[in-house]
Amino acid sequence: MTSKEAVQRWRPGLPDAEAHPCHNEIFASSGEGAGAGFALALARDALRVSGKGALRVDDQRHILWVQTRDAIKRCGRPYVHGLPAELRRRVIHVAAENAQDALFALEEGVRCRDLAFVVGELVGNPKSLDFTASRRLTLTAQKHGSRLYLIRIDARRDLSSARMRWDVRSAPSPRPRWNGEAPGSAAWQAELFRARAHPPGEWTLYDDEGTLCGPPNAISRPYLNIPQAANAPDYGDMARATVGRSLAAL
Amino acid sequence: MAIWLAQLSVDRWRLSSGLKRGEGADGSALALISETAHGPRLEAVNDAARDAGLHAAMMLADARTLCPDLTVCPSDPAGDLETLEKLTLWAQRWGPWSAMDAPDGLIVDVTGSAHLFGGEDRLLADVAERFAARDWIVRTAIAPTAGAAWALAHYGANGAILGSDEDMPARLDDLPVAALRLDSDVLTVLRRLGLKRLGDLERVEAGKMTGRDALQRRFRSRKSPASNPLVRMDQLIGRVPEPLVPLVARTMPLVQRRLVEPIRHRSLLDQVLSDLAQDMARVLEGQGEGARRLELGLWRVDGEVIVRSLEMAAASRDPAHILRLFAARFDDVDAGFGIESVRLRASWAEPLDLAQADIEAASEEKSLGTSLAACVDRLGVRLGNRAISKPVTYPSHIPERAQRHACALTSESHSYNVGNPIKRPLKIFDNAEKIAVLYASPDGHPQRFRWRGQAHNVARVEGPERIAPEWWRERSTVRLRDYYRIEDDAGRRYWIYREGLPGDGRGGMPDWFIQGAFS
Numbered sequence: 001m002t003s004k005e006a007v008q009r010w011r012p013g014l015p016d017a018e019a020h021p022c023h024n025e026i027f028a029s030s031g032e033g034a035g036a037g038f039a040l041a042l043a044r045d046a047l048r049v050s051g052k053g054a055l056r057v058d059d060q061r062h063i064l065w066v067q068t069r070d071a072i073k074r075c076g077r078p079y080v081h082g083l084p085a086e087l088r089r090r091v092i093h094v095a096a097e098n099a100q101d102a103l104f105a106l107e108e109g110v111r112c113r114d115l116a117f118v119v120g121e122l123v124g125n126p127k128s129l130d131f132t133a134s135r136r137l138t139l140t141a142q143k144h145g146s147r148l149y150l151i152r153i154d155a156r157r158d159l160s161s162a163r164m165r166w167d168v169r170s171a172p173s174p175r176p177r178w179n180g181e182a183p184g185s186a187a188w189q190a191e192l193f194r195a196r197a198h199p200p201g202e203w204t205l206y207d208d209e210g211t212l213c214g215p216p217n218a219i220s221r222p223y224l225n226i227p228q229a230a231n232a233p234d235y236g237d238m239a240r241a242t243v244g245r246s247l248a249a250l
Numbered sequence: 251m252a253i254w255l256a257q258l259s260v261d262r263w264r265l266s267s268g269l270k271r272g273e274g275a276d277g278s279a280l281a282l283i284s285e286t287a288h289g290p291r292l293e294a295v296n297d298a299a300r301d302a303g304l305h306a307a308m309m310l311a312d313a314r315t316l317c318p319d320l321t322v323c324p325s326d327p328a329g330d331l332e333t334l335e336k337l338t339l340w341a342q343r344w345g346p347w348s349a350m351d352a353p354d355g356l357i358v359d360v361t362g363s364a365h366l367f368g369g370e371d372r373l374l375a376d377v378a379e380r381f382a383a384r385d386w387i388v389r390t391a392i393a394p395t396a397g398a399a400w401a402l403a404h405y406g407a408n409g410a411i412l413g414s415d416e417d418m419p420a421r422l423d424d425l426p427v428a429a430l431r432l433d434s435d436v437l438t439v440l441r442r443l444g445l446k447r448l449g450d451l452e453r454v455e456a457g458k459m460t461g462r463d464a465l466q467r468r469f470r471s472r473k474s475p476a477s478n479p480l481v482r483m484d485q486l487i488g489r490v491p492e493p494l495v496p497l498v499a500r501t502m503p504l505v506q507r508r509l510v511e512p513i514r515h516r517s518l519l520d521q522v523l524s525d526l527a528q529d530m531a532r533v534l535e536g537q538g539e540g541a542r543r544l545e546l547g548l549w550r551v552d553g554e555v556i557v558r559s560l561e562m563a564a565a566s567r568d569p570a571h572i573l574r575l576f577a578a579r580f581d582d583v584d585a586g587f588g589i590e591s592v593r594l595r596a597s598w599a600e601p602l603d604l605a606q607a608d609i610e611a612a613s614e615e616k617s618l619g620t621s622l623a624a625c626v627d628r629l630g631v632r633l634g635n636r637a638i639s640k641p642v643t644y645p646s647h648i649p650e651r652a653q654r655h656a657c658a659l660t661s662e663s664h665s666y667n668v669g670n671p672i673k674r675p676l677k678i679f680d681n682a683e684k685i686a687v688l689y690a691s692p693d694g695h696p697q698r699f700r701w702r703g704q705a706h707n708v709a710r711v712e713g714p715e716r717i718a719p720e721w722w723r724e725r726s727t728v729r730l731r732d733y734y735r736i737e738d739d740a741g742r743r744y745w746i747y748r749e750g751l752p753g754d755g756r757g758g759m760p761d762w763f764i765q766g767a768f769s
Contacts, residue, residue, distance in 0.1 A: 031702060032742040033677045037769020040676075062622060076677035076766055080641040080653045083676065088643075092658050094629060095637045108628050113619030144619045170741035172709070182712030183737035186769040207769070 010198040012045055012205065012212040018197035020046035021163030022141035023134075023148050030074040030153045034170045036121070037207070038188050039149040040084065042166075043117045045212040046147060061116040063087060064109035066094040068102045071121040071153055084210055090116070099126035103133055110141045110148050117147040125158050135161040157193070165194040171204050185209070251360045252399035253341065253377065254389045258354040259294040259330050261386050263323060271385065272297070279317050282325035283310055293325040327353070338497045344373065347496040355403070357396050357494060364392075374409045396494060397486035398422060401429035401448075418487055423449035430482040436472070440479060443468075451483060503537065504595045505529040512551050512588025516580065519548075519589065523576055526594040527569035540565025540602030546576060548583065549591035556583055563630065563659045564623035565600040571624055578631045626658045647717050649678065649733075649765060672715055673735065675745045675766030682763035685746065694748070695734050701764055706738040714748075729756045735768070743768035 010019060024042060028035025047059070065078055072095060080088055094109075096102035099122055109118040122129060138161045141148050150162065157165070168191075173184035186207040193200050206213050255261065259282050269276050279299035283290045290310035302317040313320055331352060338356045341348045344367070345358040360373065367373040374390050381388040391402030393412040402410040405425045412421050422429070425448045427440050445451050454461040465480055472478040475485060475492075485492040505526050513519055523546070534540060542565055548556040558579045566572070620628075629638050639655035646652045687696040688705065695711050713734030729750030737743045744767055750760035 031704065031767075033675065033767030033769045034742070037676055040769065064625075072680065076679040078641060079649075079675055079678035079766060080643055081649075082674035082678070082766070082768070091641055092626070093639050093641055093655070094633065095639075096633060097637075101633055104632060105629055108620075108625050111619050112622055112625035114622035114625070146619070170743065172739075172741040173737060173743065179712060181710055183710050183735050183743045183768070186743070187741060189741075 008198065009201060010192055010195065010203075012214060013049060015049055016197070020049060020147065021196070022146065023138040023150070023162045023164075025150050025152055025160055025162035025165045027152045027155055027157065027165070027167045029169065030123070032170050033075070034168050034186075034188055035151040035153065036075065036078070036119070037186050038166070038168045038190060038205075039119055039151055040087070041186070041188075041205070041207055041212045043119070043147065043149055044084065044087075044210060047116060048211070059116065060090065061114055062090045062092050064092050064094065064105070064112070064115050064118045065121075066096060066102050066105045066109065066119070067121045068096050068099055068123060070123040071151075074123060075121065075153060086210075098128075099123075100128045103128055103137070106137060106148065106150070107140055110137065110146045111144055112146070113144065115146060117149065120148065120150045121153060122150065122155070123153045125155050131159040131161065134159075138162065162194070163196050164192065164198075167191040167193055174206060251344065251358045251373070251377070251390060251392045252351070252355060252396065252403040253358065253381075254355045254400075254403040255334070255337070255386055256354070256389055257294065257296070257387050258334065259325055260296045262326075262330060262333050264296075265385060275321060279304065279320045281310070281313060281320055281322050283322045284325045284327075290322070293327075330354070335497065339499050342499075344377065347498075349494040349496050351400065355400065357399065359496075360392065370411050371409075374411065378409065394418070395486060395488045396492055397431065397482065398488075400431060401425050401486060405429040419448075419452050422486065423447065423452070427451060427479065430479055430486065431476060432479060432482060433477050436469075436477050436479060439468075445479075448483070448486075451479060455480075455483070502595060502597055503530060503533040503539070503541075503599065504593065505533060506591065506593035508591045509589070512590045514585045514588045519580065519583070519585075519592075520573070520577065522592050523594075524569065524573050526592060527572040527576075530572070530594050530596065531567045531569045534567040534596065534599065534602075535604065537599070538601060538603065539596075539599040540567045541572075541596035541599050543596070543598035544572065544576075545595045545597050547593045547595070548589045549593070550585070551587045551590050554586065556589075558583075559597075560631070561598075561635070562623070563626040563657075565602040566623065566627075567602065568624075571627070575627055575631050623659065630658075646720065648720060649674070649717070650680075650682075651720075653678070673768070675743075676769040678766035679764070682747070682765045685762045685764050687762050694732075695736070696746070696762060699746075699762065706740075706742070706744075708736050709739045710737045711735070717747075727756050729754060729760065733765070 024039070026035050026039050028038070067077065078091060078093065080091070083091065094105045096105055102120060102122060106118060106120045109115055137148060137150075169189050171187040171189040173187045176182055176184045188205050189202070190205050191200075191202045192198065204215055206215070260280075263282060264271065264276050267275065276296055277298060279302050280296045281292045281299055281304060282294045284293050288309070292304065292306055292308045292310060292313055294306055295304045299317065299320065304313050304317055304320070310322065334350055334352065334354065334356065338348045338350045341356055341358050345360040345363050348356055348358040351357050364370045364373045367376050370392050374392065377390050378388065389403050389408045391399045391406055391410045391412070393399035393402055394414045398412055398418060401422060402412060405428065412418065427445060427448060428437055429448065432440070445454065454465065462480070469478045469480065475481045481490065484490040507522055507526060509522070513522065530541070541562065543559065543561045545557060545559045550556065558576065560575055560579070562575070626638060638658045640658050640660060641653050642656045642660070644652055644654045683701065685696070686700040688700055689696070689698040691697045695713065696708060698705060698707050700706070711734055714732035716730060716732050718730045719728040731747040731749055733745060733747045735743065735745055745765045746762060747765055748760045748762050750756055752759055
């Protein structure tokens with residue numbers, strides 16, 4: 001590895017295998033959905049890169065989503081209508097009683113050849129998830145060539161052997177084109193604080209219809225996340241003006 | 251050939267009590283009863299009780315007035331049916347297939363097999379002899395159709411033989427209409443019409459063209475054979491076919507080891523189980539099947555039986571897989587003074603074609619991992635099958651109802667899309683959590699709220715999306731929900747709703763809840 005490659009800064013969609021390691025940790029707080037959303041975005045980014053440009057349509061491998069009971073309580077469970085369309089029918093959900101069971105499920109999932117990737121959600125810093133346990137997960141994932149995204153909810157940055165460690169929180173979303181007052185598609189403030197092949201850094205990342213992308217160029221894409229054909233007509237404001245009365249009036 | 255076990259329940263009770271006919275408790279009046287809505291009712295009576303004037307379907311209170319020293323026992327219809335099933339299989343000694351005729355009869359196809367016993371009369375004699383040896387009371391008959399054999403066995407002479415070259419209507423002329431296997435209400439109708447014998451019915455049908463038409467009209471809405479005498483008559487004569495479902499015996503694969511020396515140690519038990527798993531794999535492979543459910547019985551020296559059962563997500567006969575799954579179940583086995591016999595039974599097997607056996611093993615060695623079914627099995631053994639599920643869509647607009655949990659390996663045949671163009675959250679809470687609105691905007695949605703001890707300032711809102719309660723399912727007091735997608739000033743995106751409207755007459759001021767979080 002030359003020194004030039006070694007200092008290459010991480011960005012979404014890097015074709016490099018080092019940019020999509022086998023074991024990722026994502027630290028997030030329990031009061032938001034940023035952790036799970038960012039984990040899915042990273043996983044889909046990795047799948048897209050390994051699928052040569054686009055997500056393969058025939059890829060019907062399942063996803064194992066392991067949660068402890070605490071995590072379900074604090075962050076809720078994955079909702080089938082809110083999942084990305086191509087993952088909607090492929091999630092296998094495991095509700096583990098405690099962190100030990102969850103780690104067992106994660107290891108079994110990582111060992112399985114029929115899974116696209118494995119998502120885990122653990123709360124805090126459980127005793128069973130020490131450096132040995134994380135090293136075990138990393139080695140198993142490396143051996144079987146699978147990817148693990150471990151979401152650490154409300155956790156300290158303890159010792160871990162994860163190849164990439166992120167700290168994620170929500171960021172103000174880009175304004176949608178047709179309703180500027182509505183929340184837009186997902187945006188995250190992500191800090192990469194530990195990685196093997198990349199220097200640490202901080203990014204504001206956006207979810208552009210399932211593609212993870214950096215801050216869009218404000219001049220060429222004024223409406224940020226709406227992919228816009230050059231000749232797309234602008235219909236203006238389609239809702240009639242309500243005079244002195246809210247649409248939400250009772 | 252029809253065989254009627256005229257006193258199946260009583261005979262079974264007597265045999266299970268180990269009594270001879272007319273001996274001990276069977277010598278006095280005895281009845282088997284079942285509980286009904288109107289009190290206990292007699293299901294079957296023995297000979298002594300019948301002599302005392304009792305009969306089945308009598309109320310117990312009436313029976314006691316006739317016969318005060320009547321002893322009663324509860325009847326066991328399920329056990330009777332099981333006995334009948336075994337007898338039906340046993341009866342295949344006289345013909346290639348046999349069918350159950352619940353509750354107390356069986357039908358054997360003896361076409362072309364009577365000569366093996368030396369003719370039809372010798373065959374019937376053999377049947378009578380064999381049943382008598384087991385102390386069952388039977389009535390038998392042979393006829394060209396199942397219906398005619400049944401009618402003769404129940405209402406004709408015992409051991410009647412109706413040859414195919416005889417005049418069937420003439421032979422069956424004198425039998426009562428009950429021989430047509432009709433429901434009791436139809437029998438009542440026929441009795442009121444004055445049709446008491448099969449001959450009467452036959453003459454009405456044949457006499458004039460209008461006779462059959464009249465009967466047809468009378469029973470036009472009765473489609474099932476048991477409630478339409480014309481269909482039953484045609485089946486009896488053989489004018490329309492009467493399909494019967496034959497009983498086919500199926501032996502489930504079973505392997506066992508009897509041990510010379512009782513084992514008390516775990517390593518030996520693992521060895522025995524590994525041998526059994528390999529035996530089982532061989533048996534299953536021979537049948538082209540894979541096991542879905544396995545039951546392992548461990549017989550201890552002191553007679554205690556320890557049972558461990560296992561269900562697998564997909565049919566499998568891989569010994570290593572079976573061994574690994576059972577190994578997790580052995581931790582709490584108490585061997586006591588030792589285990590002397592181990593038996594493995596596949597009580598549920600599914601077809602599994604032969605595959606190249608070494609691919610799976612080779613892939614495991616080359617660290618390509620396990621298959622999905624094996625992974626789900628391993629998780630299910632440790633975490634319980636209920637912990638592993640697959641979220642599937644369900645046709646409902648209520649958000650928490652629109653998702654259900656199915657078995658992990660179900661392939662969703664149809665996906666319900668309720669048609670929501672509006673974004674749904676990535677995560678949803680099991681129970682929506684209440685939020686305290688600190689300041690509401692004039693439009694109705696909160697501008698500032700407190701959730702989990704933290705205040706959120708709402709920066710952007712989209713809504714409301716009104717979801718009405720499912721009135722066909724829920725109580726009338728359930729309130730509608732107005733959903734809002736919100737984003738607070740830190741960029742956190744939530745899905746919140748107000749339950750009800752002020753002044754909708756279903757409670758006080760509406761509360762606000764948080765349903766889920768967007769990614």
